[in-house]
Amino acid sequence: MRHDWILDVLADLRVFAKQNGMEATADHLADACLIVATEITNGGQDVKTDRAGVHDGEFGNVSGGYPAR
Numbered sequence: 001m002r003h004d005w006i007l008d009v010l011a012d013l014r015v016f017a018k019q020n021g022m023e024a025t026a027d028h029l030a031d032a033c034l035i036v037a038t039e040i041t042n043g044g045q046d047v048k049t050d051r052a053g054v055h056d057g058e059f060g061n062v063s064g065g066y067p068a069r
Contacts, residue, residue: 004037004040007033007037010033014029014033017029
């Protein structure tokens, strides 16, 4: 994956948000990680975002860098 660096950036932003009491932002960044990972895997094809969500399926940590909660 040559674009997987973006997952690390999103994970860092999510950690910052959590540490600074920005719970809604952290939750949305967790969802963004899942969507980005899916798009990278699918070669940039559209993702059905109404069915993708970290909190829906308890996917947890996508990037492997930090705990989801």
